[in-house]
Amino acid sequence: MFKNHLKIAWRSLKKQPFFTFLNTFGLAIGMAGGLLISLYIYDELSYDTMFADSDQIYRVNADIKFGGDAHESAEVSAPMAAAMKNDFSQVKVTTRFRNIGSVLIKKSNAELNAKELQGTYADATFFEMFGIELLYGDVKTALTKPNTLVLTKSAAEKHFKLDEALGQLVVLENSETYTITGIMDDLPQNSFLKDRSVFMAMSGYEDAQAMEWTSHNYFTFVKLIKDTNIDDFNFLLESMIDKYIIPYAQAFYPGITKEQFIASGNYINYSIMPLTDIHLHSNRITELSPNSSMQNVYILSFIGVFLILLASVNFMNLSTAHSLKRAKEVGVRKTLGSSRFGLIKQFLTESAIISFISLVLSILLAVIALPFFNTLSGKTIAIPFTNPIFWFIVFLATAVLGIFSGSYPAFFMSKFIPVKVLKGSAGVSNGGGRIRNSLVIFQFAISVFLIVSTLVVFQQLEFIQNKDIGYTKDQVLIVNDAYAAGNQVTSFKEEVQKLGQVESVSLSGYLPTPSYRNNSSFFKDGSTEQENAINMQTWDVDHDYLNTLKIEIIAGRDFNKAFSADSSAIILNESAVAIMGLQPEEALGIRLSRELGSENPEFSKVIGVVKNFHFESLREDIGALSLNLSSSSGSMSVKLAPGNFSNTIANIENIWNRVAPGQPFSYRFLEDSFNDTYQAEKRLGRVFITFTILSILIACLGLFGLAAFNAEKRTKEIGVRKVLGASVSQISYRLTIDFLKLVGIAILVSLPLGWYAMNKWLEDFSYRIEIGWGVFATAAFLAIIISILTVSYQSIKAAIVNPIKSLRTE
Template sequence: MFKNNIKIAWRSLKKQPFFTFLNTFGLAIGIASAILIALFIYDELSYDKMFADAERIYRIDSDIKFGGAEMRSAEAAAPMAATMQRDFPQVESTIRFRDRGSLLLRKTDTETNAKELRVTFVDSTFFDFFGIKLLVGDKRTALNEPNTLVLTKTAAEKHFGVQNALGQSMLLNNTDTYTVTGVIDDLPKNSFLREHSVFMAMSGYADSRDPNWGSNNYFTFVKLIPSANVQEFERPLNGIVDDYIFPWAQQYFPGMTKESFIASGNYVNFYTKPLTDIHLYSHRDTEMSANSSIQNVYILSFIGLFLIVLASVNFMNLSTAQSLRRAKEVGVRKTLGSKKIDLIRQFLMESGLISFISLVLALILAILVLPLFNDLSGKSIAIPYSSPFFWALLLMGTVLLGLFSGSYPAFFLSRFVPVKTLKGDTQGDVGGGTIRNALVVFQFAISVFLIVGTIVVYQQLQFIQNKDLGFTKDQIVLVDDVFAVGDQTQAFKEEITNLSQVESSTLSFFFPTPSSRSNSSFFPEGSRSQENALQMQTWYVDEDYVPTMNMELIAGRNFNNDFATDTTAVIVNEATLKVLGVSPQEALGMRISQEAESETPQFNTIIGVVKNFHYESLRENIASLGLFFSGTSGMLAVKMNPGDFASTLANIEGIWNKFAPGQPFSYNFMDDSFNSTYDAEQRLGKIFVVFTILSILIACLGLFGLAAFNAQKRTKEIGVRKVLGATVGQITFRLTTDFLKMVGIAILISMPIGWFAMNKWLEDFSYRIEIGWWVFVLAALLAVGVAILTVGYQSIKAAVVNPVKSLRTE
């Protein structure tokens, strides 16, 4: 019977190639999309699970409010790790990371540097803590001594190969000599350490031994013992504030009590974050690597599910629509003794066959578009051909899809009454197509929802791109590692500024692009109490910083090299004035100091107020910031005149090679660095566009098939109407209107859902768009336009047929 059912199913599918194609192609698109989305989600959910005892590892996070600044940090103070190891019996081991940023690295006997983008200090427990094996070297001693480092395989191969690495001496930033004591394999792409290539011994970093509880710069992880309960561990964690942080702070604020600290609106709270949750659930002010969001996983999960359901709905719709054609077949089969269960089995066999054909096509499609999908999503996903679980899941999913898609048509067709169907009376069985109409409404409701989502994401990204940020980011190139020119920094800057293609340039470590920063506490003159503390970003800049970045001074003046007193001057932003409680004019001449504990503190005088500018993501509110006048050599920002940027960069590189021969010329455009903050949103926007188009395509395939069937079913009616004088336009309008009613209902259903969902998504941004009414109008017009184009073709095709031919149709 199985063989016979297969044979009959194959013949039935060949008999109606047009509808078979629509079903198969629609399902193939849905399955291929689901495969790609499932691989993406699996990759997202797999982050950091490869480390030993990952389920027992937690990061210590902190929420701090002090001096008017609120910080949600993923870092802790230097003494935190040792304190927990000593005071908490649940702690098996601890580890700290202190991000170093990028550096130049070379063998001591060479002149040419290579740039390593992500470098960190790390405790010697690194290897045992995460279960990381060394390709060469001894994990027991590799990071014990100061001035030692461990390289990843790729970093080692840049310089001397893996096997020759041990004992090599390397120069960091042309100044510090380190010895290579080990090489590890490249860290997985789905780990929080994926971008790091150099690990330096924490024992050589003096700040790591400072008992300073006020500076939170260390990513601190704990591994709990197997029997530990994380809730019981976290509960007394905040006791560290009473036992250690307040006694330390009272050295600088003798009159401070816990009650006065809390009464001022300040707080310090510690939390644990599971290692395996960091990538999707952590959005702290500082992170070791860029994280994604569980929201994106949910959104893509729903999109993948929707696409499969859309394709399945197509199958149901087209199969039930074809029921009139197969009504007599059902009647004959029942008359010859076929039972209802036999008919259900036969029709499910047909849907299963279509599902398996669609699976083959879907795999081919997925393989072909996977490189494009990786480029779109920023992943390196591969189809796991060798995984039995993958194939089992795929086959099981296909079987379930076949059963789900074919269930309603099978039960629907098998209930036909033989006497009626053999007489040609099937209208009662087929009914008014209520379920088919409901399925079409469902399809277009999803499509309209995705259209709304795509427009809102696009609008938010455009808002970010075009918002007045308070500074100029266009036509500015950032030249890295200027310290490599040694004591010729000013000469290097002047020679570049003198280029005809360059408008101005400025030296600083700090720019409004993604980078590692920290706050410092300041106190107005005459006050040393914690109630009046000002928590503020400290950026060191030169006299050309404000004009080059095109920032607006709303009071006071810029730095001036001719004024010796400017070495102790500061320019603050508007957010600082809000904390100080003064106006821009009142702020001028005020003096602030970091040295609250000193009897003779050094003061910085406010000489200017700059208009607020967005130096963090638009997800964050603008906080206090001070620009301090100081000669620095971190990066050179070059503002270029409009024209041939390639020629300008070539000239800048030529000057670089003159001042820093053998050093890598590294640069990036400021607008690119700024945009990288929103990589996740940009990728989400592109993914929305692609899968919205696919959902509309699938919905249109079904609508196209239903329109063709509807026109075919009403052939005689159309002929009669034409004989009685109906025009082609009137007939087309009548055939099209029936479907537009369903699209209209879908629009009404999807609009409030789309508004609610996208408003929730926008809540992540402190600065965001308002969803305008026109978004929904545009989405509705697009849906109606697509429906008209899809249905209109079949309607016009039916309306222009000769009525004589229509009336002869059986």
């Protein structure tokens, strides 16, 4: 019997190729989109699960408020790892990382450096903690001695043959010599360490040995014994404040107690976060690598599920629209003895065949679209063709989708009454109308919701691009790693300044884009109480920094080469002044020091106050900041005059090659660095617009099917109307207006949902747009225009049919 069902189903599908194509194509689009989104979500959820005992590994976090600054840190103090190992029996092993950013590295006898984008100091327990094996070297000794390092395979191959790299000497930053004690495989792309390529021994890093309990600079991980109660362990962490933090602070604040510290509004709260939760649930300052958000996973899950549902609804509508052409077939089958259950099995077999044909087409579409999708999402996803579990899930999902999609048409068509359909009456005019209409409303509600979401995301991105951020990011060229020029860096700056298209040049340690930074606590002269501390970032800049980036001074003056005392001067931003409870003019002349506890502390005099400018993401409020003169030369900022930059960049490179031979020359534009901060939002916007287009396409196919069904059902009515004098436009209008009512209901349902969802999304931004009525009007207008264009073809086609043919349908 099943073989018979297959034969009949295949003949039926071949008999109606256009209908089969529409159904197959609609399902294939939904399935391909669902497949890609599923692979994306699986990749997101699998972050850091490849490490041994990943469910027992946790990162220690710190929530801190001190000196007017409150922040959630992913780092803790250097001695905390050893203290936890000694004090808590639940701790099996601890390890620390200290991020240092990009690293210049070369063979000991070479002139030319290679640049590794991410280097970090790591404890020798790193390999034990994460269960990482070395391709070459011994994990037990690889990072135990100072001035040793481990390279990833890709980093090592830039300098040596892999089997010859072990024991070789390399020079970092043109100054320190290290011995290679291990080569490890490249870390997976779904790992929090994915960009790290150089791991240096923490034992050789002097700061890591210091017992500074209030300086939080180390990413610290612990592996706990199985079944440790996390709440109990977090409670134990709080005991470290009494045991270590307060005694350490008493060296600077004699007599201070935990009660006094809390009474002044300050706090330090420690907690642990599972390693596998970090990527999707952590948004703290100075993360080891850029994280995603569980919110984005929910959004994409929503899109994926509803994309498949839209395709399924489209299948139902197209099948019911075609049901009238098969009404007599059903009547004959029932007359010849077919049961309703037998008909249902027949129709479900047809839907299953279409589903599996769609599966083949969807995989082909997914393979074609995968490179584009990877670019869109910033992933390196591959379809796991060799994984049997993948095929089991795919085939199971396809079977379920086929049964679900075909269930309504099967039950609907199997209800036809033989007497009526064989007389020529459809016998279905009263059946299923509400369900079909509900399905169209559902389809367009989802489409309108996605249109609203897309418009809001792009409006927020446009707001970010156009907002006054307090400095100029246009036409500012950043020369990376200027310090590689060594003693010639000043001469390099002076020669670049002489170029015709260069307006201004600055050497500095920091740029106003999110990066790895530390805060320092300052005290006013004569005020050493901890409740009067001012916690703020300190940037090393030169005399030309404010001028190059066009940062506005609102009180006082800029650094001036004519004043030698400016070497101990300081410039604050408005947020720092506000913490002191002063107006900008009142802050001028105040002396600040960060050397609390010193017998002869050095003070810095405030000579100026700059207007607040954004140096973090617009998700964050502008924090306190101080600028001081320094010879730091981490990067060079070059403000260019308008014009063609190619020649100027080439001239700068020529100067670099002359003053720093053998050192890599690399540059970027400050605007690009600014835009990189919002890559997650840009990717989300591109994902929204892509799947919004797909959802609209599928919804239009469904509406097209229902329009065909409606026109065929009303064939006699249309003929009568034409005989009585109705024009083509009048008939088209009547056929179209019914669908516009459904679209109107969909709009009314989806707009409030879109407003609520996108307001929740915007809550993550401290600086955000307000969703105006224009977004909803645009979404509604687009939905109406799309539906009119979709329905108009069927409406006009039905309206121009000769009424004689229409009336013969009786």
